[in-house]
Amino acid sequence: MTRLIQSAGLAFAALILATPAHAAGNCQRVGAVGDGPTQTIATIMSTHGLENIIEAKGLKPQGVVKTTCKDGTVLSQCHSSQTACK
Numbered sequence: 633m634t635r636l637i638q639s640a641g642l643a644f645a646a647l648i649l650a651t652p653a654h655a656a657g658n659c660q661r662v663g664a665v666g667d668g669p670t671q672t673i674a675t676i677m678s679t680h681g682l683e684n685i686i687e688a689k690g691l692k693p694q695g696v697v698k699t700t701c702k703d704g705t706v707l708s709q710c711h712s713s714q715t716a717c718k
Contacts, residue, residue, distance in 0.1 A: 663713035671701045671708045678712040691716035
């Protein structure tokens, strides 16, 4: 199960890093996914992952973080996104 979570996280991180910047103001929407046994843990994983991706890209977060969660068979999965600019 840990390998599945790691694989999903790496795949999503690669997708996010390949996302082009929006034309207006050199900003882009950045997102991250987090899995956990509860929605609380999944939310923490996705929001902390989002912070790490924004920092790694050298961007500054703008606005609020939007998070949506779904319960799966075994784990909950949350998607967090936020606008970030240069």
